[in-house]
Amino acid sequence: MNIVLALVVGIIYWLATNKIWYGTQHIVRQPLFLAVPLGLIMGDVETAMKIGAALQLIYLGAIAPGGNLPADEALAACITIPVAIEAGIDPSMAVTIAMPIGLLGVLLDNLRKTYASVWVRMADKAAKEGDMKKARLAQFWYPLIVSIPLRVIPTTAALLVGTTAVAAFLNSIPAWAINGLSVAGGILPALGFAVTIQVIGKKSLIPYFLLGFIIFTYAGINIISIALIGVCLAIIQSKFAQTDDLPNVQQSEGDLL
Amino acid sequence: MSTNKLTKKDITKAWARYYAGVEVSASYERMTALGFSNGMTPILNKLYANNPEELKKAYERHLMFYNCEATWGSMIFGIVGALEEERSIMLDQGVSTEEIDQYTDIISNLKVGLMGPLAGIGDTINHGTIRPILMSLFIPLAETGFWGAGILPFAIWGVVISALGYFLNVKGYTLGKDSIMNVLQSGRINQMINTCSVLGLFMMGALSASYVKLSTIISWSDAVGNESTLQAVLDNIFPNLLPLAAVFAIYFYIKKAGPKYIRILLGIIVFSLVFAFFGIV
Numbered sequence: 033m034n035i036v037l038a039l040v041v042g043i044i045y046w047l048a049t050n051k052i053w054y055g056t057q058h059i060v061r062q063p064l065f066l067a068v069p070l071g072l073i074m075g076d077v078e079t080a081m082k083i084g085a086a087l088q089l090i091y092l093g094a095i096a097p098g099g100n101l102p103a104d105e106a107l108a109a110c111i112t113i114p115v116a117i118e119a120g121i122d123p124s125m126a127v128t129i130a131m132p133i134g135l136l137g138v139l140l141d142n143l144r145k146t147y148a149s150v151w152v153r154m155a156d157k158a159a160k161e162g163d164m165k166k167a168r169l170a171q172f173w174y175p176l177i178v179s180i181p182l183r184v185i186p187t188t189a190a191l192l193v194g195t196t197a198v199a200a201f202l203n204s205i206p207a208w209a210i211n212g213l214s215v216a217g218g219i220l221p222a223l224g225f226a227v228t229i230q231v232i233g234k235k236s237l238i239p240y241f242l243l244g245f246i247i248f249t250y251a252g253i254n255i256i257s258i259a260l261i262g263v264c265l266a267i268i269q270s271k272f273a274q275t276d277d278l279p280n281v282q283q284s285e286g287d288l289l
Numbered sequence: 290m291s292t293n294k295l296t297k298k299d300i301t302k303a304w305a306r307y308y309a310g311v312e313v314s315a316s317y318e319r320m321t322a323l324g325f326s327n328g329m330t331p332i333l334n335k336l337y338a339n340n341p342e343e344l345k346k347a348y349e350r351h352l353m354f355y356n357c358e359a360t361w362g363s364m365i366f367g368i369v370g371a372l373e374e375e376r377s378i379m380l381d382q383g384v385s386t387e388e389i390d391q392y393t394d395i396i397s398n399l400k401v402g403l404m405g406p407l408a409g410i411g412d413t414i415n416h417g418t419i420r421p422i423l424m425s426l427f428i429p430l431a432e433t434g435f436w437g438a439g440i441l442p443f444a445i446w447g448v449v450i451s452a453l454g455y456f457l458n459v460k461g462y463t464l465g466k467d468s469i470m471n472v473l474q475s476g477r478i479n480q481m482i483n484t485c486s487v488l489g490l491f492m493m494g495a496l497s498a499s500y501v502k503l504s505t506i507i508s509w510s511d512a513v514g515n516e517s518t519l520q521a522v523l524d525n526i527f528p529n530l531l532p533l534a535a536v537f538a539i540y541f542y543i544k545k546a547g548p549k550y551i552r553i554l555l556g557i558i559v560f561s562l563v564f565a566f567f568g569i570v
Contacts, residue, residue, distance in 0.1 A: 051312040054359040055451030058416065059443045064424060064431055068439040078434030085431035085438070088424055095416040097496060099315060099356065146551055148316030152352075155314075155323050159348035162341060164330045167348070171327035175314040212565030216558045218502030219535050223553055225497045226539035228412075230548075231356060232405030232486050232493075240487050244494025249529045256418065262491040270484040 033118060037073060038191035042184035044069050045110040049141075049183055050176060061106035063087035063113070070113045083113050086123035087130055097224030103217050104137025111190055115198060132202050135213040138220070144175075144182060151175055240265060294336055295374050297459075300367065303332045304458040307366055308451070311359045317550040320356030325366070332370050336377035343380060347373065350397065354548075357404040358411025363454040365403050367461025372396045374466075402482040409489025415450065417496055501532035505570055 048061045059065055063084045071080025091105035108130040116126040151170040158167035190198055229241060243265070248258060307328020314323040329351045337344035357365060376392055423442050431438035507519040523530050539553055546552075564570040 051315070052309060053451075054308050054311050055454055056443070056447045057312065058420065059446040062424060062442070064427060065439045065443050067431070068436050071436070077436050081431045081434045081436060081438060085428045088428055088431070092421050092424055095412060095420070095496075095500065097412050097493075097500065099312065099320060102500070142551075142554055145315055145317045148314060149318045151314050151323060152316055152318050155326070155352055156349075159326075159345065159352055162345045162348065164334070164348060168327060168330070171314050171323040172310045176310075179313075208565045208568075209562060211570075212562035213558075215503065215565055215570045216561035218532075219557050219561060220554075221500040222497065222532065222535040222539055223550070223557065225493055225501065225536050226543060227356070227548070227550070228405055228408055228493055229490065229536075229540055230543050231401070232409070232489055233401075234483070234486055234490075237483075237486050237490050241490040241494040241497075244491040244496075245498045245529065245533060246494075248495040248498035249527070258495045259413065259418075259492060262488045262495075265491055266484045266488040269487040270480050 033114065033191050035188075035192060037114075038188045039184070040073055041070065041110055041114055041191055042188035044073075045106060045187045046180055046183035048106040048110070049104075050179055052176075063091060063105055063109035066106060066109040067113060070110065071117075074114050074117045076117050079117050080113050083116050083123045083126045084109065086127050087112060090127060090130070091134070095221075097221050097228065100220060100224040100227070101138050101141045102220045103134040104141060105134055107137030107140070107187065108134035110187055111198065114191060129199065129202065132205065132210050132213065135217050138217070140182060140186065144179060147178075148175060237269075240269075292378055293374070294377060295332060295370065299332060299335060300370055300458065300462050301455070303328050303330075303370065304363060304366055304455065306331065308359065308363065308454055311362075317548075317554075319352070319354050321359065322352055322355040324359075325355045325362075326351040328366060329369070329373075332373060336373055337380075340377075340380065343377075350393070353397065353400075355400065355404060357408045358415065360415055360450055360454040361407040361411030361457060362404065363458040364461035364464075365400060365407060367458040367463075368403075368465040369396060369400060369461075371462045371465025372399070399482075403485065406482065406485030406489030409493045410485070413492040413496055415453075417499075420446065497532065497536050498529050501529075501535055503531040503535050503570065505531065507569060 044066065048066055051057045064081075064087075065084075067080040067084025068077065071077035071084075074080060087105065087109055091103065091108070094101075094103050094105055096102065111133050112126050112130040115121070115129065116123070121129070151174060154170035154174070155167045158164065158170065193201075229238070244258065244262065247253075247261065307325060310327060311321050311324030314327070315321050316323070326348065330348070333344060333347045333351070337347055351369075372392075373396065376389065376396065379389055379392065423446060427438040427442050505519050505523070508516055510516055527533070542553060543549075561570065
């Protein structure tokens with residue numbers, strides 16, 4: 033693939049993952065949406081949409097509880113769609129290339145949130161000095177700019193070394209390692225849930241978590257009916273809590289974190 | 290109570306600033322605290338314009354750990370804006386330091402108390418339900434190769450979700466202005482947080498069961514050659530035993546060792562690779 037094209041795809045991947053505007057950040061990273069710009073620059077929107085549909089199917093339920101990504105569907109789309117169009121790979125085959133790429137993409141996001149501690153230090157310091165113009169750099173501009181090389185370089189490099197090399201590299205990863213990464217992808221959401229339980233922080237309410245878990249496990253009913261059961265439970269709880277929790281606001285908030 | 294230092298425009302502009310970059314600076318250390326404080330800055334600037342010391346303290350107050358689904362979290366953003374406004378008015382009126390401190394604690398506690406439950410609700414409804422349904426509606430259309438199947442869900446989601454965030458922020462602000470003082474004084478705020486917590490935890494439980502995946506492939510043959518798997522044995526006890534164990538193992542680790550997310554993350558990856566290598570998972 034030529035370097036200009038590879039660079040443009042890298043930039044598309046950055047645009048899909050730079051998290052600007054929360055109301056669209058989750059949709060611009062979906063394979064179904066990315067298929068449109070990727071198809072346009074590769075000159076074959078129709079094929080791109082078909083591959084996008086196949087990819088979308090496997091990432092349909094990939095939510096990021098507590099903000100922790102289980103699989104990076106955007107990187108999977110940005111590598112797989114151009115590569116598959118160029119090499120003429122059919123959509124169902126493309127899905128098998130996508131899986132390991134999606135898992136490797138998680139590492140990029142983890143890296144981003146790890147080095148972000150630097151921005152935390154800077155914002156703390158600026159707030160102490162009362163200089164929020166400086167803080168805004170750390171709260172918004174620096175992370176945005178630093179994410180450009182983070183997202184563009186690996187994507188462009190992967191596309192430049194080419195279809196065959198990427199496929200060969202992925203084939204050279206032993207089966208147990210691919211399996212291991214996909215197992216990790218299955219466990220990672222647990223981190224998000226554990227953090228959220230932690231943040232809600234009321235130990236006495238943990239049975240409600242178990243109840244939700246058990247009902248879903250055995251009944252497997254759709255999530256809307258489960259939400260309705262949850263609303264009922266919340267109302268019942270609030271009726272009982274009236275007598276227990278009333279007296280002191282401050283005191284009972286002590287164990288929140 | 291009735292005085293307003295903030296205009297509707299202030300509220301909306303601050304919200305837009307929060308909503309535009311809430312996850313840009315997300316970190317494992319403070320999650321989306323920097324995004325929240327970034328949005329709060331213009332409000333604080335206006336409220337504490339004549340009090341540089343209080344302004345600095347307010348900046349630092351909103352840099353504390355914060356993590357919530359940002360659309361539903363818009364409600365918290367609105368409530369906090371209203372509470373900070375009340376606080377600055379109390380300062381102007383010369384209310385006693387003790388009372389102000391108490392009120393400040395309430396702002397922080399309320400933030401922490403609501404972010405978990407609302408994250409649970411937002412993750413479940415927006416990301417666990419609406420988005421998968423929306424996307425799956427357009428997959429058949431995409432399979433025909435039509436480009437609109439990519440643009441339409443983007444347009445629908447973008448408009449609906451942004452509007453929801455806007456609405457929840459305004460709602461949160463009004464709630465904060467009109468009723469939160471009454472709610473706070475009557476002690477009902479605890480009850481409100483409790484109710485949200487129950488719903489949030491319950492939904493988190495259901496979502497965990499559906500999203501966390503872990504099973505073992507250990508198997509053995511008995512004397513007559515019947516193949517048995519450990520997973521089948523576990524399933525007889527409780528089908529999702531391993532995913533449940535994974536969630537609570539991490540939960541108790543955080544409880545004990547603190548929020549060392551990077552270590553946990555690497556731990557999960559190493560655990561998975563090692564167990565996969567030995568053919569256990």
